[in-house]
Amino acid sequence: MFMSWLTMKMLDPMLDEATAKMLTEDYPDNPFLLVTVAEKLSPRALMEAGMRAESGKELSRPLGSPIVLSPWDKILLNPKQLFATTIEDYTQVDTRTMIGPKAKRPLILDIPIMITGMSYGGSLSLQMKMALAKGAAMAGTSTNTGESAVTNEERDSAKFLIGQYHRGGWLSGPEQLSRLDAIEIQLGQGAWGGAVDEPMTSDQIGEHLREAWHLEPGQDATVYARMPGKSTPKDIITMINKMKSEYDVPVGVKIAGTDYIEYELAVIAQSEADYIVVDGSEGGTATANPTLQDNVGLPTLHTLVRTIDWLEQAGVRDRFSVIAAGGITTPGHFLKALAIGADAVYIGTIALMAALQAQVVKAMPQAPPVQMALYQGRLTDKLDIDNAARHLANFLTSCKLEMQLAAQAVGRYSLQELDRSDLVTVEPDLAEFLNIRYAASPRSEKQPQKQQPQQSRQPQEISNSLPLQ
Secondary structure, three states: OOOHHHHHHHHHHHHHHHHHHHHHHHHHHHHHHHHHHHHHHHHHHHHHHHHHHOOOOOOOOOOOOOOOOOOOOEEEEEEOOOOOOOOOOOOOEEEEEOOOOOOOEEEEEEEEEEEEEEEEEOOHHHHHHHHHHHHHHHOOEEEOOOOOOOOOHHHHHEEEEEEEEEOOOOOOHHHHHHOOOEEEEOOEHHHHHHOOOEOOOOOHHHHHHHHHHOOOOOOOEOOOOOOOOOOHHHHHHHHHHHHHOOOOOEEEEEEEEOOOHHHHHHHOOOOOOOOEEEEOOOOOOOOOHHHHHOOOOOOOHHHHHHHHHHHHHHOOOHOOEEEEEOOOOHHHHHHHHHOOOOOOEEOOOHHHHHHHHHHHHOOOOOOOOOHHEEEEOOOOHHOOHHHHHHHHHHHHHHHHHHHHHHHHHHHOEHHHHOOOHOOOOOOOHHHHHHHOOOOOOOOOOOOOOOOOOOOOOHHHHHHOOOOOO
């Protein structure tokens, strides 16, 4: 009590003086000027200007852009109550999905929520990679190596491991590729504005990571702007097809969202790829600079809609599974992405936050919680891997249950049945873009006939691929 009283007595005259100065002095000598400057420039621009002025180097902002242009919240799901029959038990709503149904060994997941590519070394610590792999395994879904290599620790922790064949070259050859449940050819990333050079100096690379990447002591590492040795679209197509001929698992292609998305898809459509990952500009990363994050690329929603529309108009939608990525964070977002046409979604930043959960108190307030997750983090040894895995699994289970309830409300028996007829929007321009109903327009058609249980997109293929009980 005494210390509290003493502190207040000390602060009181300082606060009185500051308040009087702000209420009486003209702006040039008034500390309130900092508030108006922050309003003009934005607090973010003001802080980043200070960081740039201090270092003279490009900034590295973890976890992605604060600018979210995908209007997910202006899209709503359409529940049915009287004129249509819904499933009696929401827990029976089928949440499974299949990636690469035409592959010899398709990837069958219990839920359509997958952990996106966040690399060991380039982004995350080995401890966090193990936690994500274990948590995903507990929920029956996949994790992803990102732009790194297959480590024994991540492979042993994962049930389904997707590996990125990337522009750095550290995941290649049968020794690594044969250990994967799907191969993802990484040609671009939303948070990097597509594909640019990503250098990493030798002093940033620890011994375990150096061995995983097969680097010599003192050797730097770089993820290049384009796949080494590939200079034409034909080279890319040949690379994809060669990978398909050598491995039985699904082979996919990851690209960043861009206003040239139709041109990019036209190249992929000439290949034998099994799936396509479209990564919007709202995606996260550990090291991309703010200019690329905030100003380059296309938002996730716009990227996904244009991708599905182009594939359908080109008559090739059934050839490719589609995974949407980039700033997709809630069960509502997941459901809307599925209804637009995605077969699954990737999550990253929100998965990290779920995994860290209450462990953030180990870092705060002295340091940001990401110091427990990043490869260069100072507090990675404080992460409890098993607790982080359990909390991630709990998060995914919670999302699954809420998605099942929503599917019951809209009258679907499977998450893969969702389509754009289940959506409505309060924005007329968005209704036209998505080809869904505008909420201000009354329905003029006659009441539809009593609905029968609909078939999901791949129910028979999924059932036939499941192991016999």
